[in-house]
Every structure is written in C-alpha cells, then in structure tokens.
Amino acid sequence: xxxxxTASVVLSLVALAVHLDAQGRGGRGGGRGAPETPxxxxxxxxxxxxxxxxxxxxxxxxxxxxxxKMFCTPTGPQRMAVARQAAGLPPMPNVVVEPTRxxxxxxxxxxxxxxxxxxxxxxxxxxxxxMNSAEEARxxxxxxxxxxxxxxxxxxxxxxxxxxxxxxxHTGGALHLQKTYGARVVMNxxxxxxxxxxxxxxxxxxxxxxxxxxGQKLTLxxxxxxxxxxxxxxxxxxxxxVPVKLRGAxxxxxxxxxxxxxxxxxxxxxxxVFNEFAKPMKVEAxxxxxxxxVQEDLPFLETIxxxxxxxxxxxxxxxxxxxxxxxxxxxxxxRLAALGIPTS
Ligand SMILES: [Zn+2]
Numbered sequence: 001x002x003x004x005x006t007a008s009v010v011l012s013l014v015a016l017a018v019h020l021d022a023q024g025r026g027g028r029g030g031g032r033g034a035p036e037t038p039x040x041x042x043x044x045x046x047x048x049x050x051x052x053x054x055x056x057x058x059x060x061x062x063x064x065x066x067x068x069k070m071f072c073t074p075t076g077p078q079r080m081a082v083a084r085q086a087a088g089l090p091p092m093p094n095v096v097v098e099p100t101r102x103x104x105x106x107x108x109x110x111x112x113x114x115x116x117x118x119x120x121x122x123x124x125x126x127x128x129x130x131m132n133s134a135e136e137a138r139x140x141x142x143x144x145x146x147x148x149x150x151x152x153x154x155x156x157x158x159x160x161x162x163x164x165x166x167x168x169x170h171t172g173g174a175l176h177l178q179k180t181y182g183a184r185v186v187m188n189x190x191x192x193x194x195x196x197x198x199x200x201x202x203x204x205x206x207x208x209x210x211x212x213x214x215g216q217k218l219t220l221x222x223x224x225x226x227x228x229x230x231x232x233x234x235x236x237x238x239x240x241x242v243p244v245k246l247r248g249a250x251x252x253x254x255x256x257x258x259x260x261x262x263x264x265x266x267x268x269x270x271x272x273v274f275n276e277f278a279k280p281m282k283v284e285a286x287x288x289x290x291x292x293x294v295q296e297d298l299p300f301l302e303t304i305x306x307x308x309x310x311x312x313x314x315x316x317x318x319x320x321x322x323x324x325x326x327x328x329x330x331x332x333x334x335r336l337a338a339l340g341i342p343t344s
Contacts, residue, residue, distance in 0.1 A: 034233070035263050038338035043074040048343070052334035056327045064323055070294070071331035074338070076259060079293035081113060096140055099148040100301040102287070102314060103244035103253070105223070108301055109144035114169060115289055116141055117255060118148070119242060123221025124156035127183070128240060128255055129289050130173030133203050137173030153181050156220050159212065159227070160187040161257025161289060162237035163195035163205075170257070170289065171195060174206035184209040186218065188229070191236030212238050215277075226281070228273045232266030233258030239273065241281055246312055253285040253314070254278055259294060260328055262335040264342065270332065274325040284321040285314040 043049055053072045060068035070077045081091060092112060100108045107118040110131065117128040125145075130137055142152045155177060163171040177183050187208040199205045212218075214229035226241040240255045260270040277283075291297035300313040316324060333343040 035261050035266075036339070037075045037262055038335055040074055042338040043334075046338045048337035049334045052330050052337060052343070056330040056334070059323050059326050059330065061323075063320065064327060067295075067324060068327045068331070071328050072334055073331075074335065076261075076331065076335065077294045079290040081290075096144070097291075097298070097301065098305060099144040100305050101148065101308070102301070102304060102312070103246050103251070104248070106242065106244050106253070106287075107145075107148050107150065108287075108297075109141055109148065110289075110291075111136075111140060112291060112298065115291060117242075117287065117289075118145060118150055118155075119223065119225070120150065121221035121223035124154040125150060125152075126157045126159065126218070126220055126223070126225065127155050127177070128159050129161050129170050129257075130158060130177060132169050132172040134173060134176035137176040141173060141177070152177070155181050155183040157218060158183050158185045158206075159218065159225070159238070159240055160185065160191075160208070161239075161255070162234040163187065163191040164234060165194045165198040166200070168200060168203040168205065171205050172203045175204050178206045178209075186210045186212045186227075188212045188236030188238050191234050194235070226277060228254075228277050229269060230256060230258065230260075230266075230273055231269055232261035232263060241277060241283060242287075244285075246315065247309070251285065251315060252281050252283045253287050254283045255287045255289075257289060260332045262332065262339060262341070264336060267329065267332045267336060267343070271329050274329065278325060279318075279322050282318040284316050284318045285312075286321075286324070287314065 056068045056072050084091060094111050094113045096111050102108050105120045109116050109118055114131055116131060119126040131140060145152050158174055158177055160171055160174060174185050178185050185206045185208045189211045192208050196205055196207065212227050216227040218225045218227060223243060228239045228241060230237050230239045237257045239257060242253050242255060244251050244253050260266050286294065288294065303313055336343045
C-alpha cells in the first residue's frame with residue numbers, strides 16, 4: 001500500500017461543487033446548517049457589495065462574464081437540484097451517466113445528481129468520494145469502474161471531501177469499499193468527529209484510516225495529490241489538487257467538495273488556498289462531485305465522450321482560471337459585505 005507521505009498540515013479532499021446537501025432546501029442558505037445568505041434587499045442596497053460586484057465583472061472581462069454572473073448573486077451558484085427546487089421546478093430524474101474519461105488519468109463516474117472521481121496511478125487507484133450507500137458503491141461506482149476497465153481491487157485510497165451529521169451523501173459508500181477491497185479511507189477529522197456519532201443504522205460509515213490535513217501530500221505510485229482545507233459547507237471540507245494528463249500533456253486540476261460560503265473564515269481560507277496553492281501550482285480546471293453546480297458538467301462530459309480527441313471544456317488555462325478564482329472570492333466578499341461582515 002504505497003507510501004502516504006504525510007507532510008504536515010491539514011486536510012483532505014474534494015469536489016468543487018456548489019453543492020448543498022442532497023436534501024438542500026433551496027432558498028436562503030440552501031443546506032442544513034448552511035450560513036445565511038443575504039436577502040435581495042441587503043444585496044442591492046449595500047455600497048461595498050456593488051463595488052465588489054463591479055470589480056468581479058471587470059476581472060471577468062468578456063470571456064468569464066457568464067461565470068461572474070453566476071457567482072455574483074445573493075446565494076452564489078446553486079447546484080441543479082437545489083436551484084430547480086428553489087424555482088419551483090420538478091426534480092430532474094437521477095440516472096446513471098456513462099463513465100467518462102475526463103483526463104488520461106482521471107475518470108468521472110456517477111449519476112446526474114452526484115459523482116465520484118477515480119484517479120489512476122502507477123500503483124493503484126485513488127477514489128474521491130463514495131456517493132450515498134453501499135448499494136451505490138456497488139451498483140454505480142464499482143459497476144462504472146468495471147465498465148471503464150478499472151479494477152476496483154486496485155483502489156488504494158478513498159479521499160472523502162466532507163461529511164454531514166445524520167446524512168451519508170459522499171461518505172455512505174466508503175465502508176463497503178474499505179471492507180471489500182482494503183481501500184484506506186482518508187478524511188478530515190473535524191468532519192469525521194461530527195459524522196460518525198450520528199450515522200444512520202442502515203448506512204454505516206467507515207472509520208477513517210488516515211486523517212486529512214491542510215497542505216498534506218498523498219502519494220500513490222507516480223502521483224501526488226495535495227489536500228487543502230476549504231471550510232464553509234462543512235467545517236472539515238477538503239479540496240484536492242490533482243496532477244492530470246491530457247493526451248500526455250501535464251495540467252493541474254482542483255476538485256472542490258463545495259464552494260465558498262458567506263462566512264469570513266470560509267472566505268479567507270478559500271483565498272489562502274487559491275493564492276498559496278492553486279495559483280502557484282497553475283491549477284486550470286475545477287472539478288466537483290455534483291454535476292452542474294458551478295459549470296455545465298453534464299454537457300461537458302457529453303462533449304468529451306463524443307469527441308475524446310477534441311478540446312477539453314474543463315481546461316481554462318492557468319491565467320483564465322486564476323481570474324475564475326478571483327471572481328469567486330470577489331463575489332464572496334460582496335456577500336459578506338451585504339451581511340455587514342468585514343471582507344478582509
Ligand atoms: Zn455536503
């Protein structure tokens with residue numbers, strides 16, 4: 001089981017999604033325990049908010065304007081299920097999607113509502129997240145891996161992006177994969193301490209084998225992931241920076257388990273992660289665990305499946321992606337300002 005090089009500091013995994021919870025309620029805040037978002041009135045009447053929004057639009061220029069408009073709203077981006085619920089629309093059918101090789105060494109596997117990532121290395125596979133349950137682990141993750149030609153017996157690590165008390169999305173499939181394949185589960189201890197005591201009897205959760213910490217390196221064979229702490233959605237939410245290859249060329253992606261939420265701690269920590277990790281590492285793509293949260297993932301995946309040799313819609317290039325991150329932060333400041341919270 002190759003070497004985990006435990007650097008020091010904190011952290012662990014995941015998907016950039018806007019992800020509120022499976023039962024996200026829509027409307028203000030969206031998910032259980034989520035911080036309050038500003039009202040339309042607070043948003044439109046605050047001078048600093050208007051300045052921040054204008055700054056975000058300037059950063060966006062012409063090529064990131066739709067993204068800036070999505071981020072700069074009172075709630076920020078909302079994943080598909082939550083946005084539809086808030087708009088009074090019926091839920092989308094939740095169906096299994098064809099496994100998609102987004103990069104040479106990274107597969108998207110999952111359903112329209114939620115997904116995992118399988119990272120292939122010279123010494124086995126690292127899985128990011130585990131969906132809701134043992135059944136989904138078996139029928140969606142393992143079945144999808146086999147369809148993709150990946151051997152589930154080669155899963156060495158499972159990095160969990162975050163966990164919610166009393167709820168098993170993201171964490172529910174981990175115990176099955178841990179027991180069946182001997183995979184080692186990596187999770188931030190803050191979330192583990194919240195989640196394990198409240199687990200549902202019908203969905204037992206895995207006890208993590210390793211703590212995930214901010215700045216931690218997780219190495220398997222020829223691949224080293226960098227785990228970063230991105231709190232807000234949950235106190236222990238972790239992002240993962242992944243070296244990827246596309247047709248042999250090297251790139252870097254970040255998997256965010258959730259977007260920045262309107263607390264000062266969340267804002268400042270996301271800003272640190274972007275400035276101290278993502279920008280120096282030339283990250284140029286954001287990946288997540290809930291499709292269509294901050295970008296059109298399902299159409300992106302279809303584009304890749306239809307034309308695997310064509311341009312990859314996830315890759316922004318480092319300069320454009322740095323502006324994407326700056327826009328997320330500036331719109332986060334706009335939300336804090338509307339709530340009367342200091343923004344720096
Ligand atoms: Zn969540």
